[in-house]
Amino acid sequence: MKFYSDFAAQRSRQITVDVLAIAFMAAWIWLGVFVHSLVIGLTDFGVQMEQAGAGFRETMTDVGENLGGVPLIGGGIRGPFDNASVAGATLEAAGASQQVAVQNLALGLGLGIAVLPVLAILVLWLVPRLRFARRAATARRLVSAGAGLDLLALRALTTQRLTTLGAIDADPMAAWRRGDEAVMRSLAALELKSSGVRLT
Incomplete structure (x- = not known):
């Protein structure tokens, strides 16, 4: 843990x-x-x-x-x-x-x-x-599994403040839909930071 x-x-x-x-x-x-x-x-x-x-x-x-x-x-x-x-x-x-x-x-x-x-x-x-x-361990497992980046980015879209999301991209939802790797990594890093996990 x-x-x-x-x-x-x-x-x-x-x-x-x-x-x-x-x-x-x-x-x-x-x-x-x-x-x-x-x-x-x-x-x-x-x-x-x-x-x-x-x-x-x-x-x-x-x-x-x-x-x-x-x-x-x-x-x-x-x-x-x-x-x-x-x-x-x-x-x-x-x-x-x-x-x-x-x-x-x-x-x-x-x-x-x-x-x-x-x-x-x-x-x-x-x-x-x-x-x-428990939350940090779950987040770390998702990241190490590789399939969790998309899920973490989606979670960031639903839990983070709009001003924080707007600083990452003008339309972060559209960027997530089209699979923009840089935006998804930034969103996932934002969600991981609230869990105390650094995205490597």
């Missing part, structure tokens, strides 16, 4: 647009990663909450078990510590849930910031570039 024009000015524009598109995509991806890392830092609070809840739960459970072994009063004293242990477990679960929520938010924001602009750039940049490559 032919990705760049044979003409220096058009090729320079294509290379510039390619570099800018890649730079913009890299910038959006970097921004998505940066936002993800920024938001994911909020999980520290959830980690601390989970650790505090786990520590409190373990302490209350240990105290309850130790006091539960005291004869006569152990069963009555253990109840409040068991309740406190449940509260610690609730705090621990809330910390874990907060971490999951923040991780999901960080992933969603990071992907949203990076993927949507990159997809838009790909649609606006890559699709026309691939269309150009």
